[in-house]
Amino acid sequence: MKISIGNDHAGTDYKFAIVKHLEAKGYVVNNYGTDASDSVDYPDFVHPVALDVTNKKVDFGIIICGSGNGANMTANKHQEIRSALCWSKEIVVLARQHNDANILSIPARYTAVQQAIEMVDAFLETAFEGGRHQNRVNKIPVSC
Numbered sequence: 456m457k458i459s460i461g462n463d464h465a466g467t468d469y470k471f472a473i474v475k476h477l478e479a480k481g482y483v484v485n486n487y488g489t490d491a492s493d494s495v496d497y498p499d500f501v502h503p504v505a506l507d508v509t510n511k512k513v514d515f516g517i518i519i520c521g522s523g524n525g526a527n528m529t530a531n532k533h534q535e536i537r538s539a540l541c542w543s544k545e546i547v548v549l550a551r552q553h554n555d556a557n558i559l560s561i562p563a564r565y566t567a568v569q570q571a572i573e574m575v576d577a578f579l580e581t582a583f584e585g586g587r588h589q590n591r592v593n594k595i596p597v598s599c
């Protein structure tokens with residue numbers, strides 16, 4: 456499975472921990488995030504992830520900023536993206552089962568590293584349930 460990941464300065468340490476974890480499990484990870492702690496602008500590091508997911512270059516995306524909000528807002532400007540801002544494993548599981556989320560947004564300043572890793576695992580291992588949820592997901596894009 457291929458993953459693209461992006462982060463701003465608030466998410467650098469979390470990104471390294473997540474990439475290390477995923478690569479140890481055999482995932483291929485494209486790193487679009489900053490590798491430094493110098494202040495940067497999160498959209499510059501999120502759009503490439505959203506484009507990879509949109510263009511089906513990867514299976515899923517992971518984005519990280521301080522609150523998770525800016526990264527999430529940026530990703531969700533892309534028509535094909537369903538990015539979920541999550542703060543617990545339970546929310547992550549629902550984002551996959553009910554919403555078919557294709558990007559996980561992590562709030563680094565409000566999540567422990569180990570919790571973030573557990574959320575990533577849940578995100579990548581949980582299937583979309585389809586059925587009634589498919590009808591709803593189909594209605595998310597704005598067509599007017």
Ligand SMILES: O=C(CO)[C@H](O)[C@H](O)COP(=O)(O)O
Nearest residue numbers: 465520521522523524525526
């Ligand atoms: O969470 C974020 C966006 O939603 C950013 O990580 C946060 O705004 C960065 O703040 P600062 O420049 O004060 O480090």
